[in-house]
Amino acid sequence: MKLTNPSTKFFSEHLVTLVQVFFAVVIGGGLIEFHEILFSPKNTVPFWALIVVFATSIMSWTGYHTSMGKYPYTHTGFGILRLFSDIAIVIVYAFLLFAGTSHEILAESYLLGFSIVFLLYVISGLFRRWEYRDKEASKTSLLVPFFISSVIVLALFMIILRYTDLDKSFVSRIFVGLPFLMMITFRWLREWSQLKWRE
Secondary structure (H helix, E strand, O other), X not given: OOOOOHHHHHHHHHHHHHHHHHHHHHHHHHHHHOHHHHHOOOOOHHHHHHXXXXXXXXXXXXXXXXXXXXXXXXXXXXXXXXXXXXXXXXXXXXXXXXXXXXXXXXXXXXXXXXXXXXXXHHHHHHHHHHHHOOHHHOOHHHHHHHHHXXXXXXXXXXXXXXXXXXXXXXXXXXXXXXXXXXXXXXXHHHOHXXXXXXX
């Protein structure tokens, strides 16, 4: 059941603007704070971490607006909870900007941040389903495996760093891009595979 009356649309548009401001602050602030890393590119873990965070943020931004076009926020308890969870996602992306650039060796908090992002996707999706009483409002059955996979990647990274003699820089270069591959795969399965090449 979609609630698309004028008052719902008015309410939702203002809340979407609030989330857009958070996105703009994260992306704009990141460009300013880390411009030396981004615009003097070197084959380093911080550089690739920034690329991954910016790319996944933009993918999240487009996915968010696709969802909002179909399921705008409603002035209900679940609608407000969904808003808070969406804002939390943007805040975690801001955290990831710093987590990925803190050291030449990839920080565990970087991979943990992406696990939290997938978890918040699940939570936001559940709120959307309950808000609209529509199981099709979110593909949580697709999201949960990606969340579990992200936790496995984090655990594997921690085990390799702590209990093997592999070069930490080499391991970091491999794992820094895995969240990007996971996000690309998720977006393809969720929406991109259904897009038309042209009208």
